[in-house]
Amino acid sequence: MNTKLKVSEISKIYPGCIANDKVSLEFGSGKIYALLGENGAGKSTLVKILSGVVKPDEGEVFLNNESIKLNSPLDAKKNNIGMVFQHFNLFETLSVFENLSIDSDKKDEELRALIKDILKKYNFKIDLDIPVLNLSAGQKQKVEIIRCLIRNPKVLIMDEPTSVLTEQETDDLFISLKQFSKDGILIIYITHKLKEVLSLCDEVAVMRKGKVVSVSNTIDEKIESLANKMVGENLNTIKKKINNFKNSEEILKISNLNFKSDDPYETNLNNLNLSLKKGECLGIAGISGNGQNELFQILSGEIITEGTSIMFRNKEISKLNPRERREYLMAFSPEDRISQAAVPELKIYENVALNNFKSSNFFEKGLVNEKKIKEHSKKILSNFSVNTDNVELKSQFLSGGNLQKLIIGRELITSPELLVCFNPTWGLDVGAINYIHETLIQINEHGKSSILISTDNDELLKLSDRICVIYKGKLSKIMNADTVTAEKLGILMGGGSID
Amino acid sequence: MIKIEKRNDVSRSIYFLTPILAIFLTLIGGGIIFYILGFSPIEALKFFFITPISDLYGLSELLVKATPLCLIAIGLSFCFKSNNWNIGAEGQLIFGGIVGGGVALLFYNHDGYYVLPIIILSGAVGGMLFAMIPAILKTYFNTNEILVSLMLVYVAKLLLDYLVVGPWSNPEGFNFPETRQFSESARMPILFDGLRIHAGIFITLITVFLSWLILYKTYLGFQIKVSGLSLKTAKYAGFKGKTMIIIVFMISGACAGLAGVGEITGPIGQLHRNISPDYGFTAIIVAFLGRLNPVGIIFASLVVALTYLGAETAQIFLQVPKYTGQVFQGMILFFLLGSDYLLFFKIKFLGLRKNEL
Numbered sequence: 001m002n003t004k005l006k007v008s009e010i011s012k013i014y015p016g017c018i019a020n021d022k023v024s025l026e027f028g029s030g031k032i033y034a035l036l037g038e039n040g041a042g043k044s045t046l047v048k049i050l051s052g053v054v055k056p057d058e059g060e061v062f063l064n065n066e067s068i069k070l071n072s073p074l075d076a077k078k079n080n081i082g083m084v085f086q087h088f089n090l091f092e093t094l095s096v097f098e099n100l101s102i103d104s105d106k107k108d109e110e111l112r113a114l115i116k117d118i119l120k121k122y123n124f125k126i127d128l129d130i131p132v133l134n135l136s137a138g139q140k141q142k143v144e145i146i147r148c149l150i151r152n153p154k155v156l157i158m159d160e161p162t163s164v165l166t167e168q169e170t171d172d173l174f175i176s177l178k179q180f181s182k183d184g185i186l187i188i189y190i191t192h193k194l195k196e197v198l199s200l201c202d203e204v205a206v207m208r209k210g211k212v213v214s215v216s217n218t219i220d221e222k223i224e225s226l227a228n229k230m231v232g233e234n235l236n237t238i239k240k241k242i243n244n245f246k247n248s249e250e251i252l253k254i255s256n257l258n259f260k261s262d263d264p265y266e267t268n269l270n271n272l273n274l275s276l277k278k279g280e281c282l283g284i285a286g287i288s289g290n291g292q293n294e295l296f297q298i299l300s301g302e303i304i305t306e307g308t309s310i311m312f313r314n315k316e317i318s319k320l321n322p323r324e325r326r327e328y329l330m331a332f333s334p335e336d337r338i339s340q341a342a343v344p345e346l347k348i349y350e351n352v353a354l355n356n357f358k359s360s361n362f363f364e365k366g367l368v369n370e371k372k373i374k375e376h377s378k379k380i381l382s383n384f385s386v387n388t389d390n391v392e393l394k395s396q397f398l399s400g401g402n403l404q405k406l407i408i409g410r411e412l413i414t415s416p417e418l419l420v421c422f423n424p425t426w427g428l429d430v431g432a433i434n435y436i437h438e439t440l441i442q443i444n445e446h447g448k449s450s451i452l453i454s455t456d457n458d459e460l461l462k463l464s465d466r467i468c469v470i471y472k473g474k475l476s477k478i479m480n481a482d483t484v485t486a487e488k489l490g491i492l493m494g495g496g497s498i499d
Numbered sequence: 500m501i502k503i504e505k506r507n508d509v510s511r512s513i514y515f516l517t518p519i520l521a522i523f524l525t526l527i528g529g530g531i532i533f534y535i536l537g538f539s540p541i542e543a544l545k546f547f548f549i550t551p552i553s554d555l556y557g558l559s560e561l562l563v564k565a566t567p568l569c570l571i572a573i574g575l576s577f578c579f580k581s582n583n584w585n586i587g588a589e590g591q592l593i594f595g596g597i598v599g600g601g602v603a604l605l606f607y608n609h610d611g612y613y614v615l616p617i618i619i620l621s622g623a624v625g626g627m628l629f630a631m632i633p634a635i636l637k638t639y640f641n642t643n644e645i646l647v648s649l650m651l652v653y654v655a656k657l658l659l660d661y662l663v664v665g666p667w668s669n670p671e672g673f674n675f676p677e678t679r680q681f682s683e684s685a686r687m688p689i690l691f692d693g694l695r696i697h698a699g700i701f702i703t704l705i706t707v708f709l710s711w712l713i714l715y716k717t718y719l720g721f722q723i724k725v726s727g728l729s730l731k732t733a734k735y736a737g738f739k740g741k742t743m744i745i746i747v748f749m750i751s752g753a754c755a756g757l758a759g760v761g762e763i764t765g766p767i768g769q770l771h772r773n774i775s776p777d778y779g780f781t782a783i784i785v786a787f788l789g790r791l792n793p794v795g796i797i798f799a800s801l802v803v804a805l806t807y808l809g810a811e812t813a814q815i816f817l818q819v820p821k822y823t824g825q826v827f828q829g830m831i832l833f834f835l836l837g838s839d840y841l842l843f844f845k846i847k848f849l850g851l852r853k854n855e856l
Contacts, residue, residue: 322736339729339731341735356718363717
């Protein structure tokens with residue numbers, strides 16, 4: 001059974017974002033293909049197109065040289081394209097067999113015999129009659145894989161399959177995948193984990209900003225070369241003047257930061273220690289999903305962890321919530337500007353009022369001081385060149401760049417001593433990126449500090465005074481930015497070590 | 500091919516007009532139902548919606564029914580606006596009634612201006628405490644407030660049953676399941692002789708005004724609004740999420756408790772098994788029909804109160820069961836949700852492309 005899958009000139013445009021830009025790729029059975037890219041690089045969109053969840057605006061998909069229409073997940077099933085999503089689609093209280101029989105038109109006995117064959121063939125050990133909630137994450141994933149195998153797939157797509165697995169389960173999965181590949185199933189493996197690509201896959205396609213930037217054999221690649229392709233390596237930007245902070249006052253000191261989550265989709269943080277001087281910018285690099293989200297929330301006070309010490313300007317703030325931390329002149333710009341940093345349905349001035357603390361006097365004696373908030377908002381709009389002066393405008397009508405200017409402006413107009421920002425320029429156009437970058441450099445020049453958590457290496461090298469890398473919830477040692485190169489970051493981001 | 504898309508901007512005036520459309524569609528739907536039952540639709544609707552309020556007594560009855568509905572719905576709007584689904588207002592009403600009624604029985608044969616305020620206050624506190632159960636279980640044990648608040652309705656109902664049959668039953672009442680009639684000083688003052696409309700309406704109006712003030716002019720209201728739109732943002736802004744959940748449930752429970760105590764000290768005058776014709780559940784419809792807006796809720800409570808009256812008139816004149824009132828309430832909610840769907844989403848009919856045929 002020889003399978004060829006080809007996507008040709010696939011484009012998908014969402015409002016304000018080109019998710020797939022003329023993507024063309026070819027796959028053939030017998031090999032395992034990696035589709036590698038950052039969050040937002042467009043790999044999920046491509047996979048959704050292949051599984052019929054999303055329809056492309058342009059382009060075609062060919063299976064064995066025949067153009068196929070994938071208008072719904074049902075079409076994908078009909079064309080023998082199987083898909084295992086990152087989040088499982090199982091009914092926890094039903095048994096394994098019930099879960100598998102839901103979308104099967106086979107008779108129960110027939111189906112059971114078929115499943116037994118599959119279990120035997122691939123050496124899966126799963127009791128078919130226990131409820132799914134009693135299974136481990138790895139076993140649940142096997143149930144999803146069996147669901148695909150029942151339909152004799154020609155193509156099997158795995159979306160970030162190891163994010164919830166233990167190392168042992170990951171090894172087991174790789175053995176199975178290699179076996180499927182031998183049996184003639186074409187496997188497309190979506191991931192942002194570089195080591196997995198090298199240990200499992202034969203060919204790798206790297207996507208960045210909606211485009212395929214490289215296709216190569218994994219034998220020819222190293223962790224750092226892939227990392228650079230993923231995050232971009234053109235370093236012809238102007239670096240910030242690096243200062244020496246040896247004698248500056250220490251403004252933030254974090255020791256023993258540990259975080260253990262009950263949610264398998266979150267990353268645990270392990271013994272993070274860092275300190276920051278006045279006027280300094282600390283960059284934290286890393287491939288997304290390595291604990292950046294959790295770190296940001298701990299810095300902002302959205303997550304309170306036990307046993308962690310956060311000293312800010314000689315005060316212990318680790319137990320304070322975000323609003324209380326703002327009183328101490330901290331400011332935060334989260335990654336998700338559309339649904340977290342601001343609420344699209346709220347007017348601009350209402351979104352400004354979110355950054356509220358006692359001295360802002362937005363709310364006096366519990367009452368809204370609308371006049372004060374509006375005046376303050378007008379100031380932000382003009383000082384941070386947001387292209388409107390109407391504070392009554394709902395913020396959903398602002399473009400990404402203007403919304404981000406509003407958010408950064410809201411956070412900075414109070415002259416905070418520390419700004420923590422997470423991917424501040426994600427998805428913005430060049431003009432807005434430059435504006436945000438200039439602003440971030442300016443606050444350092446005025447003696448204010450910043451922590452920049454970013455997945456964009458260009459940005460980090462441009463703005464940071466010192467850089468470290470977060471990998472699987474651990475921080476690398478903190479290096480002076482002038483000694484850091486993209487190659488070094490690449491190695492650390494992939495879990496390697498330098499000198 | 501049919502494609503459903505979210506509309507980007509929904510006009511504010513149309514947002515507040517769709518409830519009126521829903522009421523209009525309900526009238527048409529009701530007319531059709533009456534026609535199928537063999538009545539002249541116009542006549543039947545007239546019996547349902549016009550006859551009940553064509554005299555002063557009818558208008559007074561309308562306000563008597565609207566008073567608790569509006570009060571409960573206002574309370575619920577605090578919960579619903581902040582994404583807390585308090586479905587148990589009926590239970591909070593009954594529990595408020597129980598506590599208020601208990602105090603009224605305690606003051607049996609006491610005279611004095613202080614009696615009624617104490618009863619009203621204890622009713623509000625009763626409802627408030629009862630609403631805190633789902634709130635605390637939600638915040639500290641992650642339970643689902645829909646289930647807990649709903650199940651507590653039956654707890655309150657059974658407790659009331661037990662009390663009026665057992666320890667609180669009227670010693671001279673020949674074992675009827677009811678308490679003594681409260682003494683005169685424990686009753687809401689009647690506003691007009693011969694009509695049942697009572698001072699509870701002022702409590703409702705004051706609550707409406709205070710709610711408007713809280714929702715639109717205070718920091719608490721701002722927090723409720725933001726939490727309702729995005730919990731992630733509320734967390735990021737540092738709002739004390741747990742405290743807020745408990746506060747909105749307390750407000751909501753207190754309003755329901757007030758409604759309960761208003762009923763037993765107003766039109767009913769004692770405790771018995773059926774102190775509320777499901778006001779607590781119907782108020783959910785009122786809250787949404789009124790767009791969770793204090794002024795909207797006033798109008799919505801009048802409309803829904805009318806379905807209660809209409810059902811009674813229809814029962815007398817058309818010999819249809821009074822449950823037709825619930826049919827109408829159901830239709831209002833159905834048409835409201837339906838028009839809301841079309842308001843927030845647009846349906847696109849795409850021609851089939853040739854190669855898809």
